[in-house]
Amino acid sequence: MSDALIDSLTAAVQARPDDLPLRLHLAELLVAAGRGAEAIEHAAQVLSREPGNDAARALMVSALAPPAARKAEPAEAAEKPKAQAANVDWAAMEQEFGDVVPPRFAKAGDEHEPVTGHEDRSFDVERSTVTLADVGGMTEVKKRLEVSFLGPLRNPKLRSLFGKSLRGGLLLYGPPGCGKTFLARAVAGEMGAAFISLSITDVLNMWIGSSERNLHDLFESARGHAPCVLFLDEIDALGHKRSQLNSSAMRTVVNQLLTELDGVQGGNEGVFVLAATNAPWDVDGALRRPGRLDRTVLVLPPDGPARASIIEYHLRDRPVAGIDLEAVAAATENFSGADLAHLCETAAEYAMRDSITTGEIRMINQADMLGAAREVRPSTDAWFTTARNVAMFANQSGEYDDLAAYLKKRKSR
Known part of the structure; x- marks a missing residue:
């Protein structure tokens, strides 16, 4: 058998991997050329797509037969493929050649790759050593944090008296590089709480449904370590306005985030959600309604x-x-x-x-x-140029009044 012909057919199969008749013809030539191991791989690929293909089963039997038997009874093997295939232990063959082609079906707990491609996630739970005393300036921000989180935690009797819940969400926004992440760590250290930081790369996954499960696992981890500060960095990327998203997969991620913030499947008592963004105007409005990220704090450049x-x-x-x-x-x-x-x-x-x-x-x-x-030029100038347009033309609800006041003060200097 000409090796050149086999090489040409191999190249053709690589170019058209779903052409099963072509693949079977190549397998026949490989069997005839005594290259049974290569023929097995092609026959297995055909069987993975068409489990009842008798020709592929016959070729598999021929390829597995000893060379002497293969030469002695070629005609008989071609005439009685069904009888020979019936004598093959396909379960044993699948186990033996599992590294060539994966099984058609898999069960939970099998050693094979999960069908969804999901891998169990474990999130780093830290114990922050920094406190608000280590944060320079930000007097107004610290006051807001004291009222929202720290005061109720330190005074359980007053918390009970006023019916203040130990759940809540706070959105930190402002120009990049102004210490939003450091501030979140300081809040965790001040509370003596666990700290979990999450970015978009920890959530998004190419497999359908895996991103949503990653989010659920994250919140479950935070609930299991309560009291816990859960820090969602770059929340505008993870919770972008759904009206501006072209991907249905990303819209379901935003929906899952809303569900987790509501604590529908598990109570969020003791889970303090801090989110940070440089572009709060890109965050989906549903994320900022009462009960979710309902409090907003502007983190400005240091004085x-x-x-x-x-x-x-x-x-x-x-x-x-x-x-x-x-x-x-x-x-x-x-x-x-x-x-x-x-x-x-x-x-x-x-x-x-x-x-x-x-x-x-x-x-x-x-x-x-x-x-x-x-x-060195200040990197905040570009951010304030964008923020000024938002404060002037997109502040009908008054949610950026503190930003507008700062910009007015900044302009008067």
Whole structure:
């Protein structure tokens, strides 16, 4: 048998994997050429699609037969495929060649891959060591958190008297890099509660229904570790407005998130949901109705004292001399916490570059810090440009009044 012909047919089968007659013809040629192992694979692929295909069963029997028997009775094997196939233990064959083609059906608990492709998820449950005392500035935010979460937790008698539930949701929004994630960890540390952080990559899965199950598993884990702070980062990606979604799969994910926030299948007592976003105007309105993420807090860039505190924190392990924190803070208005970290990194690069050039190590000084402040631009400007349009033209309900007030104050400076 010509190997060139077999190679050509193999290429054709690879190009048309669902052409079963072509695949069977290739298997026949492979059996005739004494290449039984390759023929078995093609016959098994045909049987996985057409379990009752007699020709494929006959070829499987022929391929499994010893070479001598295969040569002695080729005609008989072709004439009586049903009789020979009847003598084959197909269950044993399926077990033996399970690595070639998967079984047609699978049961829960089998060693094979689950049909849905779902894998059991385990979420990292942390114990935060930071508290609100470690958060620079944000006085108004801390007051709001005290009323919403921390006060009722510390005063169970008053909580019972006023009928305050230990469930709730808070949406943190503001420009990127202003410490929303750090603030959520600090809330967990202040409460002595477990902390679970979730991003969209922890939820979304290509298998239908798996994303919804991931969300359910997440909330079940939080309920099992109550009191627990459940932090949903980038909630606008996970809970985007359904009217703007073209994917039906993403709409069902949003629906599942609404169900979990309501605690329909399991009570959310002791589960504090904190969500963060840079684009609250893209969050589905149903997520923000009472009983879900019903409280909203604007997390703004740090003020002067907070900027000085953040700069001092990022310089604590670096060699510095003669740094005027108040002057640097005054030169970095509208900088986010991430911008200030980058500022300190840039100033350190200046000092290190001079140390390499001169061969003499010098400290980071005030000139380095002010030079870095001129080079690094605040990343919040682009966000406030978008936010200004929202506050001016999309604030009919008044939900962005605090943002509008801040923008008015910011413009007057």
